Amino acid sequence: MNANEIKKLVLTQREYFYTGATLPVGTRLKALLKLKACILKHEDEIHAALKRDLGKSSFESYMCETGMTLSELSYMIKHIFSFTKEKSVRTPLAQFHAKSYKKPSPYGVVLIMSPWNYPFMLTMEPLVDAIAAGNTAIVKPSAYSPCTSEIIKKIIEECFEKEYVSAVTGGRAENTCLLNEHFDYIFFTGSQSVGKEVMRKASAHLTPITLELGGKSPCIVDKSANIKLAAKRIVFGKFLNCGQTCVAPDYIYCDRAIKDKLVSAINQQIKKQFGKNPLDNKNYGKIINEKHFDRILNLIDRSKVVWGGGCDRGTLMIEPTVMDRVTFSDPVMQEEIFGPVIPILIYDSLDEVITNVNALPHPLALYIFTSSRETAKRITSRCGFGGGCINDTIIHLATSEMGFGGFGESGMGAYHGKTGFDTFSHYKSIVDKKTWLDLPMRYQPYRKLYDKLIHIFLK
Numbered sequence: 001m002n003a004n005e006i007k008k009l010v011l012t013q014r015e016y017f018y019t020g021a022t023l024p025v026g027t028r029l030k031a032l033l034k035l036k037a038c039i040l041k042h043e044d045e046i047h048a049a050l051k052r053d054l055g056k057s058s059f060e061s062y063m064c065e066t067g068m069t070l071s072e073l074s075y076m077i078k079h080i081f082s083f084t085k086e087k088s089v090r091t092p093l094a095q096f097h098a099k100s101y102k103k104p105s106p107y108g109v110v111l112i113m114s115p116w117n118y119p120f121m122l123t124m125e126p127l128v129d130a131i132a133a134g135n136t137a138i139v140k141p142s143a144y145s146p147c148t149s150e151i152i153k154k155i156i157e158e159c160f161e162k163e164y165v166s167a168v169t170g171g172r173a174e175n176t177c178l179l180n181e182h183f184d185y186i187f188f189t190g191s192q193s194v195g196k197e198v199m200r201k202a203s204a205h206l207t208p209i210t211l212e213l214g215g216k217s218p219c220i221v222d223k224s225a226n227i228k229l230a231a232k233r234i235v236f237g238k239f240l241n242c243g244q245t246c247v248a249p250d251y252i253y254c255d256r257a258i259k260d261k262l263v264s265a266i267n268q269q270i271k272k273q274f275g276k277n278p279l280d281n282k283n284y285g286k287i288i289n290e291k292h293f294d295r296i297l298n299l300i301d302r303s304k305v306v307w308g309g310g311c312d313r314g315t316l317m318i319e320p321t322v323m324d325r326v327t328f329s330d331p332v333m334q335e336e337i338f339g340p341v342i343p344i345l346i347y348d349s350l351d352e353v354i355t356n357v358n359a360l361p362h363p364l365a366l367y368i369f370t371s372s373r374e375t376a377k378r379i380t381s382r383c384g385f386g387g388g389c390i391n392d393t394i395i396h397l398a399t400s401e402m403g404f405g406g407f408g409e410s411g412m413g414a415y416h417g418k419t420g421f422d423t424f425s426h427y428k429s430i431v432d433k434k435t436w437l438d439l440p441m442r443y444q445p446y447r448k449l450y451d452k453l454i455h456i457f458l459k
Contacts, residue, residue, distance in 0.1 A: 237393025
């Protein structure tokens with residue numbers, strides 16, 4: 001699409017929104033049911049597209065993409081009538097006799113910009129929340145995952161008229177054109193650098209935004225942790241989608257006393273989960289493109305690799321790689337890795353952990369493996385992060401019962417379930433004042449009323 005076509009599309013959606021067509025709850029429910037049926041119908045095509053773009057197996061595609069989207073749809077379909085109800089609140093005595101309530105209302109025309117690492121789920125989940133809240137939407141999937149973008153476009157065109165929901169494909173030019181338009185809300189998932197540009201563009205129209213970014217999410221392992229189980233769950237979370245996950249453990253920060261034991265357990269788990277030759281594992285996946293392939297390889301210090309490090313440029317695959325004896329000054333600790341490389345750092349006290357974690361930009365996730373409730377409480381209370389797990393990784397985002405989002409440098413705002421509905425809704429505060437009684441105290445002349453009150457109290 002060119003700039004004029006995008007401008008026309010935004011105007012068309014705004015005109016449609018102002019007709020009130022998206023406001024009835026029945027209309028929203030019908031749209032969600034239709035979208036769910038269409039995803040189920042095209043599930044094999046979605047998985048095939050994810051296989052071509054990222055090398056994902058059908059099981060992983062269902063677990064992390066279509067399954068989570070269908071779960072969010074089911075949750076929203078079940079709860080939409082309760083979410084859209086007006087909520088009565090207490091009215092102050094001074095406003096007698098009146099009713100006060102909060103009315104959830106859609107923003108209007110929203111823009112959803114999604115990334116390439118989970119291209120289907122990170123497009124469709126916020127779309128589900130936006131539709132449930134009564135908005136129209138334009139979605140812009142990533143150009144780096146073209147096969148998935150095409151199936152997203154196909155599903156949206158099959159389900160919706162373009163004035164209700166539309167997909168715009170393309171690259172940087174289309175992104176720029178979209179951000180130059182006036183939207184009522186922008187939802188962006190991606191890198192911090194692009195997130196800053198989105199925020200800058202949104203400020204021109206004072207458009208509210210949600211930013212789902214990333215960061216260096218720490219995985220803290222203390223000496224009381226179940227090492228074998230910790231290694232198993234860390235390897236799963238880190239190397240899922242070849243490490244191309246915004247909430248993947250970016251680095252391990254472990255107690256010096258258990259470091260060697262943990263490294264050994266992680267190496268064993270890599271072999272167990274991916275085989276002795278992960279590059280031959282058809283379910284392992286690949287790096288999205290050559291640019292990121294080279295970037296990740298440049299972060300690997302061969303002198304510190306204790307497992308993996310192998311790669312295949314022809315297939316864009318990099319082995320699960322473990323680096324030991326890493327410090328905060330190493331290149332691998334200067335940026336979010338977003339690949340299958342896990343550096344291991346050591347600490348001597350929890351105070352050291354808290355100080356060093358808080359010295360870095362706030363991460364999207366934090367993980368702590370420990371058998372001590374006090375340690376878990378101390379870390380989760382004292383460190384700043386978006387969300388996380390105690391004695392596991394990744395799974396905190398796989399529920400519609402809790403909001404998922406960043407904090408500080410890792411983003412702002414959240415979604416999933418009721419939180420997602422609230423994100424795409426403006427709550428109007430309304431007082432419905434009755435007409436059969438009108439108390440005189442608020443009207444001028446105030447002096448006359450004041451003298452009357454003084455006379456009453458002094459009598």
